[in-house]
Amino acid sequence: MLRRLSADDARFKEIAFRGGLNLLLADKTDTSASTDSRNSAGKSSMVELVHFLLGARGDSRNPFTKRALKQITFGLDLDWPGTPEVLEVRRSGARPAFVTLWPDVTSPDPDSLFDLRSQGPVEVPIEQWNHLIEHRLFGLRGDHPGVSGRTLLSYLARRVSAHGFNEAGRTFARQSAADATTNLAYLLGLDWQLADGYRQLAARDATRKQLRKAVNDPVWGQIVGSTADLRGQITLAEAQLRRLQAQVNAFQVVPEYEHLKDQADELSRRIKQLSQDDTIEQSNLEELQQAVTETADVDTQYLQPVYQELGIVLGDQVRRRFQEVEAFHHSIVRNRRRFLDEEISDLTARLAERRSERARLGEQQAQLLRQLDEGGALEALTSLQQALAREQAALGALRHRYDAAQTLEASSRQITAKRIELQQAVETDIDERAQQTSEATLLFSRFAQALYGPREAFLAIHAGRESLTITPRIDSDDSRGIGNMVIFCFDLTLAVLAHRHGHGPDFLIHDSHLYDGVDDRQLKAALELAATVTAEENMQYIVTLNTDDLAKATNRGFNAAPYILDTVLTDTPAGGLFGFRY
Known part of the structure; x- marks a missing residue:
């Protein structure tokens, strides 16, 4: 009391x-006035x-x-x-x-041997x-x-x-x-606990109605969505996940991947340089071959008949001088041709050597590229696995949203069924x-x-x-x-x-x-x-x-x-x- x-x-x-x-x-x-009131006396x-x-x-x-x-x-x-x-x-x-x-x-304190209250x-x-x-x-x-x-x-x-x-x-x-x-x-x-079931159902129904409003909202609807939309999104996400999973399963880690990649890049640069050198020297070879064609002995046989027709008789000393000049000229031509032939031979040999080197480097490059094509670096595998994990998480989120959307769409029927069940249980309890x-x-x-x-x-x-x-x-x-x-x-x-x-x-x-x-x-x-x-x-x-x-x-x-x-x-x-x- x-x-x-x-x-x-x-x-x-x-x-x-x-x-x-x-x-x-x-x-x-x-002494109270007509305006005084017991409403302010303090009863309430x-x-x-x-x-x-x-x-x-x-x-x-x-x-x-x-x-x-x-x-x-x-x-x-x-x-x-x-x-x-x-x-x-x-x-x-x-x-x-x-x-x-x-x-x-x-x-x-239940754990204390003594009552420690104040x-x-x-x-x-x-x-x-x-x-x-x-x-x-x-x-x-x-x-x-x-x-x-x-x-x-x-x-x-x-x-x-x-x-x-x-x-x-x-x-x-x-x-x-x-x-x-x-x-x-x-x-x-x-039975108040049974009666409280109504309050819990009312709370669930209120939540359902709020979520239903949210689904119809153009912005908030993206959070839950409809089962039809989510079903299609899940199908696409599952296909993407299978593709990534297959790539991960087939992926082979190549030892020293970066070193091999550097080697392949170096071979590529070398082959490109050889091709550039061939282009230059092929042009030089063509010029040398053209020069060999243009190099020939000077014809002096026409000089004596010309002088005879002119009535000029060349003495032995003059003829001997022409012979010496002609011999000197033939010597120059031979020397030039020999020089050009030697240059052409050197160029031809270098071109042949580079073709051989290009072939060898091309084979090495092909072998490296095959190795690189068969797998990748550990970092690449890690990135691929991270992408797979992200897709798995995204798929999990979609499935949760799908479950929530299914629950939301079925909740009205479930609440109605639960309400009928609860009503029967409470009626039975009242009788008991x-x-x-x-x-x-x-x-x-x-x-x-x-x-x-x-x-x-x-x-x-x-x-x-x-x-x-x-x-x-x-x-x-x-x-x-x-x-x-x-x-x-x-x-x-x-x-x-x-x-x-x-x-x-x-x-x-x-x-x-x-x-x-x-x-x-x-x-x-x-x-x-x-x-x-x-x-x-x-x-x-x-x-x-x-x-x-x-x-x-x-x-x-x-x-x-x-x-x-x-x-x-x-x-x-x-x-x-x-x-x-x-």
Whole structure:
């Protein structure tokens, strides 16, 4: 049970709670002006403060992290399972990520021979505090996806700020049906893990829809793609992979590949140089052969007949001189021809030698090229293997995308089939848990009839297509007041069953907004029922009320005196919960 709300600010209106029914009243003072309102007295803030001290998020939206309140350290004293003394919880908006606990109720080290928990106040992270609440107040063990201590607590202390009084099955406006009923199933003692299957299917379906949108997007569609496109891409990638694999399998590493390649290149250069030299010397040979053809002895036989015809008789000395010149000229011609013949012979020999060398070098080059053609260097093989690995990785990625596309295209059918299977399993579980469902229905019916007499009232529990549905029903005209009393009876049922079976704490908190529009008789009956049930079940019911609303119940004969708390809030600036307006 909750024992005390406090703060280190003297202006704060400390509240001491007790077992059973607790009435926290907001009064209107004699000096109040017509513009004053008890809406700012702090009734709803009391509920928010309990949530803050029991692990609510301390982000910028939380009122206790605002400038006016963040420097105040608030406290909650409550009974704690397994601890004889009262647990003191302290938290401030200045350090919202931590709470201070006294005594230390964190679990001892299981590997230690001694209990090393702190003997004084201990500061723990808010995540650990929430885990402790789930474990000790709600009995949650191990992993419990879909069930949250914060959500469970929101059914036992609904918040106006979260629109928690809009409908019985939800504690905030956008809470999904699957999330809500999973937590309700836990409080009612049903198979919450089976109920959580709906939430998981809803998450899968939401993912499928997002992926389907992405596939239709021209950019994001390339990430997944369609099975038809991917099937064609895989076929081409497999063919390319086979070609590369065949090249790798047939590849032979040639020893000293680079040296052989250099030798082949050198032979090629040598052969090219020989060919160039042949061209030059072949041209020279042709010129020499032409020169040999043009070299001949000079004919002098015509000189003597010419001189005779002219009547000139050459003397012996002249004739002898001509003979000497002629002999000298013949000598020159012979020498030139012999020189040309020797040059031609040398050129011819060199040409023949180069032809022979070219033939020999050509054979060597062919042999080297055959060796190089049969294989390659180790680096070439490595590059080929790397290319093969890249193609294998690309093919693997395509196959993964293909699997994802197949899964996406088949997921709709799979989800539908799974939903039908889950619906049948949940329906079977409900039948097998007739004792739990009967207990919940009879308890709710008892509470509703205490307010409205012998009307038909029950909990409709069945396996729906989208979620397990748990709907409280009271035969009525659907007025707002009756709708609020449906929530009252439903919450009281949840609190009692959770407490009986170790699935929840022993308190229930309601804000005065729950009683807006409620008939006087039902208000009196609800308060009397809460007092009776909490006494029977050894529980605690805390409710905030305006004094004039309570007067409606007391005028109907309700004795409120034993249940009114000592702290009374007012509509004056200093009379609210925090002692000032902010």
